[in-house]
Each structure stands twice: as structure tokens, then as C-alpha cells.
Amino acid sequence: MSRTSEPGRTVSSRLMELLFSFAPDSPDLSLADLARRTGLPHSTARRLVLELVDAGALDQRPDGRFSVGLRLWQLGTLAPLTESLRTMAKPFMEDLYTALDQHVQLAVLEGQEAVILERLSAPHAVGLVSQVGGRLPLHCSGVGKVLLSHAGRQMIDDVLSRKLRRHTDNTVTDAQLLRRQLEESRRTGFALVRGELTDGADSIATRIMNHEGRVVAALSVVVRAGSVQPHGVLPSVITSGLGLSRRLGWRPGVPIRDSSGS
Template sequence: MPRTSEPGRTVGSRLLELLFAFTPDAPVLSLAELSRRTGLPHPTARRLVLELVSTGALDRRPDGRFVVGLRLWQLGTLAPLTESLRTMARPFMEDLYTALNQHVQLAIVEGREAVILERMSAPQAVGLVSQVGGRLPLHCSGVGQVLLSHASGSLFDEVLEGPLPKHTTRTVTDPRSLRRALAACRKSGYAIVRGELTDDADSVATRVMDKEGRVVAALSVVFRAGSARPSVVLPSVITSGLGLSRRLGWRPGVPIRTS
């Protein structure tokens, strides 16, 4: 049951629940859908949604449904970590995109998932399961494995000891096998994932470090299975990851740390 139905919830928390009801998979919602997703009574949802519209946090479309407003988007761009990462990463992503003509994406860890901060996509490239702002599982995506392998011990154990959904026949769901793969990723700094999240998509991903050696993001190239050899793609991805890390202040010799 959504937490908004619990007694004692503040108005602020209910407003946030309404905003967080919007996702990359559901960017346009009706009032009924917002009420259902948050657990708020319809009259309460209507009153709070209209307040959000009046402040510009939400916009009302001609068909009566709602979308995230321009003012809220502008606020989101002020988040220092994500915006600086996106800005600094774009030249490296553009180079990878130009050289390989495949999907190039940048992701960070949030909770038990990877969140895509930026992506450049080739029109003819393989279809992907998520868009910018979308989420990917940590255990079976390229960026996810890089981020998980360098995550704190508590998050690492939480994911490995929890359910590991099987997305394709090639998804690794055995915790011992996954621990070995993640240990190798932590040592090398890169992951190669073949058809574990989507049958016809392979991924090559590498870590991005800040000046203190913490892995703050993962950079990857995703391509149709069989269209490229990962060993050919890998050097360019690693070079771009190191270049972006240098822009963030990392230098060779700074030890790599878990987040």
C-alpha cells in the first residue's frame, strides 16, 4: 500500500509522492492514475495536484492529464552531481558515438538500481529497455555490474542476497557465479555483458572515478549481439572512462574506492 494512505503523513510528503509517481515509463498521468499510484483519496489528490500546477511543478495538458512542469525540470538540472557529470561526459560520449555509431550511456547508482543520466543513440542500433531517467538492474546490465562491483559492502550484499530476476536465459542468477564476475570487474574496472538483460543486446561498460578514487558513474556502449566484438569496443570505452575520470579530478595512482 502506498505510504500516502498512512496517518500522519505531511502535506509535503504527499506532494512529493505525487511528483514521484511520474516515471520514464509513465510521463503522462491522469488524476485517477495519480490517486491510484499514491493511494491518496481522489479529492485530496485533486487539491494537491492543482497546487502543483499553480506553482509550475506540473503542467495540465489539453486532454486533462498531467506532466512534469518546466519549473520542476529546471530545478532538477541544478543537482550538482548529475549535471556536472552529464556536462563533462558529453564530449567523451560524443566521441564514442561518432566512432562506434552505437548506443552510449552514462549511469549512476540509486538505491538498488542504475539510473541512466545521459544517452546518445544511433537510429539503427538495437532497441533498449529504458530511456534517460530510466532504471536498469544492477546484476545483469553492463553499467549495473560496474556500479555494483564498486558499491558499498551493504549494498553489494543486499543485492547478492536478494532476488536476482532472470531477464533472459543468459542472466546470471547464481550468487557465487555473480560474485566471481563482480570481483573480476572490480579488479579490471570494466564489465562485458552478453544478452543478460536483453537477448539481442551486448554491453561493454567501464567505471568513472572522482578525484578521491570513488566510482561515481559507469559509462557503456550497447550494441546488437554479433554486430561487434566486445574486445574491439573495449579499449575505446576504457579510454573514455579514464578521460572523464581525469576531468573529475582523478589521477593515476589514486586508489580506487568503493562508494
């Protein structure tokens, strides 16, 4: 039984299930799609979806499909951490993009995945598996490894205790090797990932700290394998990360803390 059909589920929880059915790879859905994804009866899904349309949270297109509404998008822009990060990160990302002509992206930790807040992409750059608003695995992406290495011991244990998906032949799935990589990333503040998530794509990522020294995001450049030397790009990425961290109030001498604050 779908959790949306379980007795005792509130109307608000069902509304949230409908809204969270939308994703970067499925920005518009039919009523049948929404009913199937949530497990709601078709009549219930229709009633709730039309209420969301009336409220401006969803838009209904001429072909009958639904998409996220303007009012819901406006509400999302009020999230203080994500919007201030995007705004402050933009100049640093633009400088990296101009200098390297490669993908540059900013990501934060949400649950046990990394969410891409912003990305600048060169037309000729290597193809990537996700887009802005999309999610990346923690164990095999550059931003993911940086975020996981600073997420605390319990989070690391939780992620590494489950079966890890192998995305390419280079994906590291051995828990002990990953622990060593995460320890190194926590010590240095950066991660180099070579073709683990996407064949032919290397990622150079670094941490972003706030005024408390808490790691709140990761910044990365993703390059086509062989197009540049990752260690040649690394100083620019780290410098940009430190510059953005300073904008968020961090200063040298402030201890680096996990994203949880510990």
C-alpha cells in the same frame, strides 16, 4: 493501506509521492492515475495536484492529464553531480558514438538501481529496455555490474540476498557466480555483459572516478550481438572512462574507492 493514506503522513510527503509517480515510461498521468498510484483519496489527490500546478511543478494539458512542469525540470538541472557529469561526459560519449555508431550511455547508482543520465543512440542500433531517466537492474546490465562492484560489500550482500529477476535466458542469477563477476569487475574496472538484460544486446561498461578515486558513474557502449567484438570495443570504452575521470580530477595513483567513499 497505502503509505500515503497512513495516519501521520505529512503534506510534503504526499506531494513527493505525487511527483515521484511520474517516470520515463509514464511521463503524463491522469488524476485517476495519480490517485491510484499514491493511494490518496481522489479529492485529496486533486487538491494537492492543483497546488503543484499553481506552483509550476506540474503542467496540466488540454486533455486534463498532468506532466512534470518546467520549473521542476529547471530545479532538477541544478543537481551538481548529475549536471556536471552529463556536461563533462558529452564529448567522450560523442567520440564513442561517432567511432562506433552504437548506443553510448552514462549511468549513476541510485538506491539499488542504475539510473541513465545520458544516452546517444544510433537509429539502427539494437532496441533497449529503458531510456534517459530510466532505471536498469544492477545484476544484469553493464553499467549496473560496474556500479554494484564498487558499491561496497553491504550493498552487494543486500542485492544478492534477494531473488534476482531473470530477464533473458542468459541472465546470471546465481549469487556465487555474480560475486566472482563483481570481484573481477572491481579488479579490472570494466564489465562485459552478453544478452543478460536484452536478447541480442551486449554491453561493454567501465567505471568513472572523481578526484577522490570514488566511483561515481559508469559509461557503456551497447551493441547488437555479433555486430562487433566486445573486446575490440573495450579499449576505446576504457580510454573514454579514464579521460572523463581525469576531467573530474582523478589521477593515476589515486586509489579507487567505493561509491560510498570507503
